[in-house]
Amino acid sequence: MRGVHHSDFLTRVARFQQREAEQGRPIRALITSRIAVSDRARYPEGLVALRLEPFRPEQIRRWLALWNEANADCFAARGLRPLTWEAVQHHQALAAQPLLLTMLALYDATDNALRRDSDPPWTRPGCTRNCSSRQRTHEPHHAYRPTRFPTSPRLRTSARHGIYGANLVLVILLLKGRVTTGQLFPSWNDYASAWHRHVLLWRSAFDEEQWTDFALSLSARRTWTEQGKELEITLRAGALEPPDPVDMNWLYRYPRGNDGPGWSRTYWDELRHKLDMSGGTNDGVVRHAMDPVFTWLGPAVTTFLTSPGGPATSLAHDLLELLLGAADLPPGEQEALRARVLRGLESLPPEVRERVRQLLQHE
Structure with a gap:
């Protein structure tokens, strides 16, 4: 499958x-x-x-024997030594999984790096960049039996970087359970942006089914640090659940609990255009559902309202929450939402302001 x-x-x-x-x-x-x-x-x-249970030590040794036999000529031509049990036993948690064992073998096949590095890159911050650069000449094999590893002409270099980077994030999470984007990309000033840009690379390297598998295996939690916004990434466990609400303070780099004035942006129509230009099924489905909102309430999408000590939200978000979920809101929340929407109306063009007032009358 x-x-x-x-x-x-x-x-x-x-x-x-x-x-x-x-x-x-x-x-x-x-x-x-x-x-x-x-x-x-x-x-x-x-x-x-x-x-299938993880490999036992004797099965790892058998795998290594097959790997070394299959690649003996290539090792000799490149002046490399065969991969030994002694080199992988310190990484037995990874070596017990056939695909991860293959990745260890590919890492070592560059320049016998596994036995040479006492501190391999997947144990260090910034490992996604370091290890994907080291392994860029090899394409991972998905079969359990080791085979030769020539560069595949089917994958562009950027796609190889994307696939290795995504796989290395999974390796880190298998070892640590959770990791922050600051730990993954310590040289970046904006950790969340670094994650976003790398995710775009990984997404471009996958087909739709692979991207779905990868994305659904992870969970993200938005947090703040002294340097600004941060993401904590974990392996998802259990059934798929709705993600935490997005705080617009976090997205637009305001402090947590910002109680200052609201703000707005004028590029709401560009958001719809970019969804359309991506040409993807997922973006198309979201665009289709949101078309009436963009058409009739466009500026409300990028008009943002603060809540002292709480999250910031868009006026469109609060209005939809009132129209669709008011009956299920906690006591007092409906009145607070309505007051916030009314407070934000002055930021809207007159025709959109009147449209929102009419919707609230039918609420």
């Missing part, structure tokens, strides 16, 4: 088996999958699921 994110995939396979059996051609299907994908699948009745 690599690259497949359809939750009914197994059910469709079961139906295919049933049709074949009814025509006198019974078949058995063996499907492999990563846990991150299989957790989202629907299982038909009667399916047998097996989980």
Whole structure:
């Protein structure tokens, strides 16, 4: 099921088996999958699921023997030594996972770096940049049996950087559980922007199914530090839940709990245009749903209101919250939302201001 994110995939396979059996051609299907994908699948009745356990030390040694045998000529031509158990045993938590073991082997295949570096880059801040640069000439193999590792002509250098960077973030999270963008990109002044720009690179290197798998495996929490806005990244556990609300103070670099005046921006129409220009399905779905808001309430999208000691929100956000969810708001919140919307009306053009007033009358 690599690259497949359809939750009914197994059910469709079961139906295919049933049709074949009814025509006198019974078949058995063996499907492999990563846990991150299989957790989202629907299982038909009667399916047998097996989980492959991590490699034991003897299995790691056997893998290394096959790797060294398959790449002996390449090692000799480049003056490299074979990869040994002694070199990987200090990273056994990674080596127990076949794909991560392959990444360790590829890292060592550059210049025997694994045995040479007592402090490998995935244990250091800024590892995404360092390790992806070191490994840029190799494409990871997804098969468990080691094979030769020539550069693939199918991937651009930028795509290789993207794939390795994304994989290295996952390696760090497997080791540490959580990491901040400041730890990942310590040389940047704006950690959150560094994360955003790298995510765009990773996104461009993946196809849609790979991007979905990667994005759904992570969770992000927005925080503040002395240097400004920060992100804490963790591996997602359990069912997919709505992310925390976005505080506009965080997004626009105001302090937490900002109680100053609200602010506005005039580029609301550019937001819709950029959604349209991306050409992607996800952006297209969001643009489609938001088109009436942009058309009739456009300036309200980028008119922002503060709440002393609390988050800042857009006027469009608060208005939709009132119109769609007022009945489920905690006591007093509906009145506070309404007061905030009315306070922000003076920032809107007259025709939009009147439209909002009419909507509030029908609330």
